[in-house]
Amino acid sequence: xxxxxxxxxxxxxxxxxxxxxxxxxxxxxxxxxxxxxxxxxxxxxxxxxxxxxxxxxxxxxxxxxxxxxxxxxxxxxxxxxxxxxxxxxxxxxxxxxxxxxxxxxxxxxxxxxxxxxxxxxxxxxxxxxxxxxxxxxxxxxxxxxxxxxxxxxxxxxxxxxxxxxxxxxxxxxx
Numbered sequence: 001x002x003x004x005x006x007x008x009x010x011x012x013x014x015x016x017x018x019x020x021x022x023x024x025x026x027x028x029x030x031x032x033x034x035x036x037x038x039x040x041x042x043x044x045x046x047x048x049x050x051x052x053x054x055x056x057x058x059x060x061x062x063x064x065x066x067x068x069x070x071x072x073x074x075x076x077x078x079x080x081x082x083x084x085x086x087x088x089x090x091x092x093x094x095x096x097x098x099x100x101x102x103x104x105x106x107x108x109x110x111x112x113x114x115x116x117x118x119x120x121x122x123x124x125x126x127x128x129x130x131x132x133x134x135x136x137x138x139x140x141x142x143x144x145x146x147x148x149x150x151x152x153x154x155x156x157x158x159x160x161x162x163x164x165x166x167x168x169x170x171x172x173x174x
Contacts, residue, residue, distance in 0.1 A: 002095060004149045006047050006132075006139040013041040016052050020099055024056055027070055033057045033106045038114045040135070043121045047132040052099045055114055061105040064088045076101065084110060116168030117161050127160065 017037040025032055039053025040046050058064060068078045075092050082089035087110055092099040104110040121128040134156055142148040
């Protein structure tokens with residue numbers, strides 16, 4: 001059973017992202033277009049579960065399946081699409097997760113959605129703080145139930161993702 005722990009922002013998360021991103025860039029040399037730190041650990045000042053979310057953007061998502069064994073050698077478990085079409089999801093750590101890798105093909109709307117949400121929370125501290133408070137409340141209510149924690153955030157995240165995506169795309173037009 002995975003425990004739900006939300007902790008204050010830690011600047012070491014950026015260092016951990018860079019270290020793991022360098023390993024992934026070496027492994028997928030030539031296939032990665034860009035690699036981004038996403039999720040709550042990428043937003044300075046945001047309380048988070050201490051799991052680093054990494055989003056490699058790749059040339060061809062289907063080619064990633066050829067590297068599953070190499071990812072397993074680095075300590076990852078493959079979850080395939082894991083509920084999101086045309087994504088490849090990997091996790092490091094079983095009971096205590098340390099890293100999630102969300103791979104999308106260049107141009108996929110999942111890339112925009114993740115970058116928009118991250119940048120929106122970075123730009124609007126009041127929204128970031130509202131999200132932190134919700135996460136802390138849910139972690140207190142469901143310390144041993146990750147699924148209830150995730151479900152409790154879903155409506156807020158979906159609404160905010162829509163707002164963030166419109167904001168993000170409008171900024172791309174400038």
